[in-house]
Amino acid sequence: MSKVDLSQFKFDGLDREQIEDLSTLDDNDKETLIMSGVDVEDANRSGSFLQMDHSNVHCQSNDPGLEIMDIKDAIEKYDGLPEYRWQLIDKDRDEYTRNTYENTHGGYFIRTKPGAKIEKPVQSCLFLKAEQVGQNVHNIVVVEENSELHILTGCSVAHGKTTGAHFGISEFYVKKGGKLTFTMVHNWGSNVSVRPRSAGVVEEGGILLNNYILMRPVKDLQMYPTITLKGRGARARFNSVVVAPEGSHLDMGNRVIMDAPDTRCEIIARTISTGGTIINRGHIGARHVPSRGHLECQGLILGEGRIWAIPELDGCKEGVELSHEASVGKIAQEEIEYLMARGLDEDEATSTIVRGFLNTDIMGLPAKLQQEVDKQIEELNASGAM
Template sequence: MFELDNKPGDVNLEDYETDAENHNYAEELSEIEAADAEQFLNVGVDIQEIRRSGTFIQKDSSVVHCKTCQDGIEMMGISQAMEQHGWLENYIWKNVSPDADKFTSRTKEKPHEGYFIRSLPGMKASHPVQSCLYIAKNKFSQHVHNVVIAEEGSELHIITGCATAPHLDSGLHVGVSEFYVKKGAKLMFTMIHDWGENVNVRPRTVTRVEEGGVIVSNYISLRPVGSLQMYPTTYLEGEGAVARFNSVLVAGKGSHLDVGSKIVLGAPGTRAEIISRGITSGGTIIARGNLIGKVAGIKAHLECKGLILNDGLMRAIPELSGYVPGVEMSHEAAVGKIDQREIEYLMARGLDEDEAVSTIVRGFLNVDIEGLPANLKEKLDKAISESQKDMM
C-alpha cells in the first residue's frame, strides 16, 4: 500500500520510547503553556479560537483540549469515540490495514489516541475545525489513529497542525488516518507540519469518496524535518467524485522528504488533480504522483515542479495508469534552477540579486490553496517569506 523509498530514511522503532506522562486537561486554551501555545500558532492553530468551529489538541499521548462550537460537528479522542459509537468498528482499520508496514503495526500495538471528527448529514460548517498533534517528550514515538467522516451532504474543513516543543532533540510521529467522504459531501483538509530537524514523520492515510463527494487536501512543510514519508491514497468510488491534492515543500540541508499522492479513479465522471511545488536548498525531495484510471470518462492531471537552490536532490516521479479506452489523464514535471533571465529582469527594476532571487522563490511557493481562511493565508505567506530568507 505504501510504496515508499524506505532505505534513506529508515527508522529503528527501538530508538524511541512509547510511554509518556499524562498531561493535564485544559478546559480553556488560555490555560495552555505559553511556549506550547506559540508552537501551535506556527502551524495554524488559533489559540483565541476565532473563526473556528472546534478544537482538538493532543500532547504526547494525552488529549489536553477538545471542544466543538457548532451543532452538527462531533470531535473527540478516538478512544472516547469508540466507547460512544459502537458502529465505529465498521470504519476503524478498514481503510488502512494494521499489517501495511511496521509503522501501522506499531500504531495498532501501542496506540496513543488521535482524533475522531464527524460532520453530521447536511451540516455545513461555518468555520474550519482545528487540531494539533504535538510532541513534547524527547525521543517519544507518538502513534495516533485518526478517523474523519463527512456524512452525506455535509461540508467540513479541518486545519491540522503538527509540531514539537522547542526543547525537543528527537522524536517519531506515526499518524494513521482514515477518511470517509459520503455522498455529496465535501471535505477540505489542510495539514501544516513544523516538526523539527531530528524528527521522523510517517503519516499513513487512505480516503474513500462516494458519489458526488469532494476531497481537497493541502499539505505544507516549510521547516526542516529529519525525514518525512507519506503517500496518501484516495479511492474515488462514486460517480462524479472529485479529489484535489496540493503540496508545498521545502527541504533544507539534512532533510529527506518522500511525499506523494495516489488517486484511483474508479467510477464514471470522477476527476482528480495533484499539484506539487518543491524547493531543495541542500536536502532531498522525492515528489511522487500516481493517477490510476479504471473506467472510461474520467479526467485527471498531475503537475510537479521543483527548484534546486543549492546542492541537493529533487526527484519527480509522475505516474499515469489507464486501464480502459476513454480515460483522459495528463502530467507535467519540471526540475531545475531559477532562470537567470528572471533574476536580471527584476534587477533591472531596482532589486539587488538576493532580493530578486527571494522574490522568485516566494512566488514559486505561493500556490493558490483553495479554502484557506484569510488569517491562515496571511500566516502562511509570512512563513514562506521567512523560509525563503533562511534558504538564501
C-alpha cells in the same frame, strides 16, 4: 529511506493533564501552535482537538452539526467503529501500523451530521512536547451525505525540543454529495521522524480538497496517501508546498484511483530543496470513462540538494484523459534578469520568484494561518536559504 528504530523512543509514560482553555498555554507553545494553524483563542473555529504526547488534552465542538471525540472514546461509544476503523489501511501493512494498532495513544474522530454545513474550520494539532517521545495516533474523519467540513490540522514539536517520532494513521470517508477540505501544516524538528499512513474514499458527487504545507526542517518523512474516487462525479484535488533544507529527507506524494465514471482529480506539487532530499511521487489511476486527471510536479534546487520527481499515469480504459507536467531545475536566468531590469538586485529578484513559486493563495487558508505561512517564507529568505 532508513527504518525508524522504535526502541529509541518512549511509547509509554508520557501522559498529560487536560487543558480546558488553550489560551492558558505558555507563550512558546502558543507560538508553535499558531504556526501550525491552531488559533488558541478558538474564536473562529467550529471545534478544537489537541493531542500532546500520549494524551488528548483538549477536545471541544462548538457546532451542533459536528461531533469531535478522542478516538478511544469513539471506539468505546460505537462498539469499536467497525464501519471505519482499519477499513482502508491494513494494520499489518508495516511495523509502524502494527505498533499504532497495538498501542494507540489517541487521535481524533470527527464526523458531521448529514446535510450540515460547518462554516468555520475545525482545528487539530498533534503535538510532541517531551524529548524522545514516540506518538501513535489514529484519526478518522466522516463527512456525511451533503455536508461540508474544513479541517485545519497541524503537527508540531515543542520549542527547544528536537528528538521524536510520529506515527499517524488517518482514514477519510466522504459520503455522497459531501465536501471535505483538509489542510495540513507540518512544523517538525530537525531530528524528528514522521511516518503518516493515510487513505480515503469519496462517494458519488463528493469532493476532497487536500492542502499540505511543509517549510520547516524534519529528519525524515515518508507519506503517500491514497484516495479512491468510488462514486460517479467524485472529485479530488491535492496542493502541496514543500521546502527541504539541509538534513531533511522527504519521500512523499499523493495517489488517486478514479474507480467510477465522471471522476476528476488534480495533483499539484511545488517543491524546493535548499540542501535536502525530496522524492516527489504522484500517481493517478483511471479505471472508468469518462475520467480526467492531471499531475504536476515542479521542483527548484537552490544551491545543493536533490529532487527526484516520479510521476505515474495508469489508464486501463479507452477514452481516459490523463496528463502530467514535471520539471526539476533552477530559476531561469531570464526571469532574474527581467526583474533586475526593473530595479531589483539579484537577491531580491530571486526571493520574489521563490515567493511566487510557493504561493499558497489557491489553498484558501484562513487569514491568520496565511500570515504565518508568509512569515515562514520571509524567514527562509532572510536566512539566506533561498
